[in-house]
Amino acid sequence: MKKNNVIAIIPARKGSKGLKNKNLLKIKKKSLVEIALRNANLSKFIDEIYISSDSDEILKEAKNFPKTKIHKRSKKAATDTAGSKEVLKDFFNKNRSLMLKNPIIVYIQPSSPLNKASHLDRAIKIFRNLKKDTLISCYKPYDGLKEKVYKSLFLSKKKNLQPLFGKNSIVTNRQKIKNILLPNGAFFIFKVKKNFFNNFVNLSKSYGYIMKKNEAIDINNYRDFLEAKKILNKYY
DSSP states (O other): OOOOOEEEEEEOOSOOSSSTTGGGOEETTEEHHHHHHHHHHHOSSOOEEEEEESOHHHHGGGGGOTTEEEEEOOSGGGSTTOOHHHHHHHHHHHOHHHHTTOOEEEEEOTTOTTOOHHHHHHHHHHHHHHTOSEEEEEEOOOHHHHHHHHTOEEEOTTSOEEETTOTTGGGOOGGGOOOOOEEEEEEEEEEOOTTGGGGOSOGGGEEEEEOOGGGOOOOOSHHHHHHHHHHHHHHO
């Protein structure tokens, strides 16, 4: 049976409130976008690569990667509130023939420059073997953080504290709290099929690809950027 085509999409919009021009910041003379493009091009299993952006300057980063194609994102899909669902909807609106082939989408975030092609390939291989619909890169939190996450509270409309994970979570013994994974922002993998957007991020058929915490830093601010720069300069 023919395997589904694997398409990498690297989303990199122009605006960034947390860190100005984040996607074009450089580490070891390479921008975050260029690092993501390089990883996608080094993958053994990715068949097609697209960079998705509303910025001509960012799209120019593809010039050194002949295999990479360009998706000029619409303004609607490049706002502060537009997430991966909006980006992929915009992509497939302009590439309808690709959606009909039911591809596997590897959604690679440039804001995680510690990610490697080897992680992408292992995750794609696992995804195919397990026949899942969604894969999310994650890490296991240390015990103290795991307990804090599970016992999280939110403020209700009536200004009362409410447990995020059920009424008994706040009094659960920490030894009973198991199997918590936190997304690390490195990448997602989706299988595109009928009614894909009606059941986007299908957790009923999902898998968490576990990475070490120091294998992925999701850059949201300047401190994150300095930490990623420090690690890449030392070990890569």
